[in-house]
Amino acid sequence: MSAPAAAPALELRGIAKTYMLREGGTLRRRHRPLQAVRPTDLVLERNGILGLVGESGSGKTTTGMMALRLVNPSGGRILLEGDDITDLGVTALKPYRRRMQVVFQDSYSALDPMFTLQQIVAEPLVIHGIGDARSRAARALEWLERVGLHRSYGSRYPHELSGGQRQRVAIARALILEPAVLVADEPTSALDVSVKAQIINLLQDLQADMDLSILFISHDLSVVRSLCDRVAVMFNGRIVEEAEAETIFTGARHPYTRALLDAIPVLDPRRRRTRIFRDRDAIEAEGLTLAAGALSEPAEPSDEPALVAVAPRHRVEAVVTP
Amino acid sequence: MTAPSAAEPLVEIRDLHVAFPQFEGTVHAVRGVSLHLAPGESLGIVGESGSGKSVSCMAVMRLLRSPPAQISADRLALEGIDVMAAGKDDLTRLRGRAAAMIFQDPMTAFDPVFTIGQQIAETLRLHREMGRRAARDEALNLLRRVEIRNPEAVLESYPHQLSGGMLQRAMIAMALSCHPRVLFADEPTTALDVTVQAQILQLIKDLQAELGMGLIMVTHDMGVVAETVDRVVVMYGGQVMEQAGVIDIFERPAHPYTRALLASIPGQEGGRRRLTEIPGGSPDPSDPPGGCPFHPRCPEADARCAAEAPPLLTGADGRQTACWRVTP
Numbered sequence: 001m002s003a004p005a006a007a008p009a010l011e012l013r014g015i016a017k018t019y020m021l022r023e024g025g026t027l028r029r030r031h032r033p034l035q036a037v038r039p040t041d042l043v044l045e046r047n048g049i050l051g052l053v054g055e056s057g058s059g060k061t062t063t064g065m066m067a068l069r070l071v072n073p074s075g076g077r078i079l080l081e082g083d084d085i086t087d088l089g090v091t092a093l094k095p096y097r098r099r100m101q102v103v104f105q106d107s108y109s110a111l112d113p114m115f116t117l118q119q120i121v122a123e124p125l126v127i128h129g130i131g132d133a134r135s136r137a138a139r140a141l142e143w144l145e146r147v148g149l150h151r152s153y154g155s156r157y158p159h160e161l162s163g164g165q166r167q168r169v170a171i172a173r174a175l176i177l178e179p180a181v182l183v184a185d186e187p188t189s190a191l192d193v194s195v196k197a198q199i200i201n202l203l204q205d206l207q208a209d210m211d212l213s214i215l216f217i218s219h220d221l222s223v224v225r226s227l228c229d230r231v232a233v234m235f236n237g238r239i240v241e242e243a244e245a246e247t248i249f250t251g252a253r254h255p256y257t258r259a260l261l262d263a264i265p266v267l268d269p270r271r272r273r274t275r276i277f278r279d280r281d282a283i284e285a286e287g288l289t290l291a292a293g294a295l296s297e298p299a300e301p302s303d304e305p306a307l308v309a310v311a312p313r314h315r316v317e318a319v320v321t322p
Numbered sequence: 323m324t325a326p327s328a329a330e331p332l333v334e335i336r337d338l339h340v341a342f343p344q345f346e347g348t349v350h351a352v353r354g355v356s357l358h359l360a361p362g363e364s365l366g367i368v369g370e371s372g373s374g375k376s377v378s379c380m381a382v383m384r385l386l387r388s389p390p391a392q393i394s395a396d397r398l399a400l401e402g403i404d405v406m407a408a409g410k411d412d413l414t415r416l417r418g419r420a421a422a423m424i425f426q427d428p429m430t431a432f433d434p435v436f437t438i439g440q441q442i443a444e445t446l447r448l449h450r451e452m453g454r455r456a457a458r459d460e461a462l463n464l465l466r467r468v469e470i471r472n473p474e475a476v477l478e479s480y481p482h483q484l485s486g487g488m489l490q491r492a493m494i495a496m497a498l499s500c501h502p503r504v505l506f507a508d509e510p511t512t513a514l515d516v517t518v519q520a521q522i523l524q525l526i527k528d529l530q531a532e533l534g535m536g537l538i539m540v541t542h543d544m545g546v547v548a549e550t551v552d553r554v555v556v557m558y559g560g561q562v563m564e565q566a567g568v569i570d571i572f573e574r575p576a577h578p579y580t581r582a583l584l585a586s587i588p589g590q591e592g593g594r595r596r597l598t599e600i601p602g603g604s605p606d607p608s609d610p611p612g613g614c615p616f617h618p619r620c621p622e623a624d625a626r627c628a629a630e631a632p633p634l635l636t637g638a639d640g641r642q643t644a645c646w647r648v649t650p
Binding site: 266280 | 370371515516517518519520521523524542543544545546548549568569572582583584586587588589590592593594595596597598599600601603604619
């Protein structure tokens with residue numbers, strides 16, 4: 001790709017998705033817009049792991065699917081390594097698909113049960129017309145080993161594998177094209193605790209070895225803390241806070257981020273406490289108000305909440321007062 | 323039913339074995355589990371998938387269809403009553419009044435064609451022989467009790483109209499409807515959003531304290547254990563590995579599996595880092611390894627661990643461990 005080296009691996013500019021909900025019966029059909037994702041900016045830096053965190057309905061998965069062009073955005077631009085891929089058709093998009101791959105939570109439904117693991121891992125090479133049958137088979141076996149499965153697994157079928165092993169196969173298939181960007185949507189959520197750590201370590205190792213950039217979509221803040229460099233928190237279809245991972249865990253500003261952190265069970269039975277909960281509507285109504293003087297970059301005072309910088313590389317949604 | 327004496331455990335499982343014969347071979351889900359729960363006590367059963375934690379609870383509730391399940395035990399009792407020998411009527415009474423159970427997925431626990439109100443009322447009429455009117459009023463009370471803010475509306479709702487958290491609250495209301503002396507909660511928060519999860523755990527804790535109920539919390543999540551129970555049973559490969567008070571489990575874990583499990587939990591320290599992983603995967607329940615089920619993954623295993631299963635030994639402090647390398 002001809003993009004300048006300075007361009008981030010992936011950049012979303014004002015990306016948005018509105019679904020039209022059909023309501024009423026056949027005769028009185030009405031359409032109501034649902035803003036799944038409001039105009040959102042997001043930058044995945046090269047060789048970085050960005051955690052996109054939120055609860056169900058926050059829009060995190062839709063955002064990831066738009067980045068991959070698996071869901072078409074209602075507005076905004078998608079830049080992959082500096083190239084605008086928002087409006088590309090199927091043929092023009094194909095070379096970019098090589099640069100951007102995905103792993104889902106449920107790898108069982110993502111792996112064709114009629115294919116051997118070697119065929120599954122080699123399939124992207126077939127689709128993109130890379131190599132001949134022999135070299136593809138050899139590379140597939142190499143990749144099985146690279147994700148921690150013995151070469152003998154090449155002749156096995158998906159149903160013979162455990163959940164963790166299937167996720168390894170899904171990762172091998174996603175990375176065999178050596179993409180620049182991997183979107184991982186809850187890849188560890190269905191796994192047992194002891195296996196979860198294996199997959200997190202594998203992703204870290206591969207990321208470092210391959211100069212890969214990962215958009216890691218998850219509801220699990222503990223996993224995000226161990227894996228990600230930066231974190232963006234989504235709430236009701238928009239990003240409410242974004243910062244370096246440790247800043248989120250030690251110095252979160254937005255009430256929703258704080259509520260999310262407070263909900264993580266504490267691994268210390270001596271520190272049990274009675275929690276006071278506020279529902280999402282109350283958090284939404286409360287929001288955050290900051291004086292213009294408290295910002296690290298100037299922003300116009302406004303009654304409308306906006307993402308503002310409170311420290312270098314730390315943005316939070318707030319109403320800015322003079 | 324005779325009134326249980328104070329000393330009698332609410333739940334008693336001694337040397338439970340459960341197997342499911344299948345075409346490809348028999349699945350040995352539970353292989354010699356013993357545990358008990360005293361009145362008012364809270365016990366966490368923690369384990370990964372296939373550890374046998376849910377099947378053990380289903381067995382003592384007699385919720386496993388047998389055949390196909392092959393169940394054997396030295397003793398399997400609720401409120402001192404042997405559930406293996408109990409007839410159908412006794413079991414129905416025990417399930418409502420002695421013990422109730424809530425599950426991970428409340429959507430499958432409710433019938434989609436009846437309203438929440440109809441389903442809670444049905445339970446009340448069956449177990450507490452209430453009239454229509456009284457059952458409806460009591461259902462409303464129960465929904466208020468689980469902190470549902472608009473109980474009238476929820477009463478008239480069908481399951482699909484409610485959120486996961488709301489439905490889990492309704493299931494807890496139904497479970498509480500007959501004042502059970504023990505509540506089995508099988509991964510009650512696993513399918514819920516993080517913030518809702520914390521709310522449901524708080525609700526279960528509050529209700530347990532308020533009603534003096536026994537609680538068995540079945541979970542894979544050590545965080546849930548740390549937040550909710552007094553005592554912990556750690557299961558692996560259909561067997562009990564360790565049993566101890568919750569503070570001992572977290573501060574002085576004895577069994578190598580418990581230690582490895584705690585070490586592998588992400589997010590305990592700040593900053594991006596590699597995690598301590600447990601190599602390999604869970605044992606195949608249709609072909610369990612000989613000896614200790616954890617030995618193929620255990621960093622401390624030796625020849626004896628592979629050859630001979632360690633017995634579950636009880637120490638002076640009541641702590642139990644099944645490991646050749648640990649002296650209780």
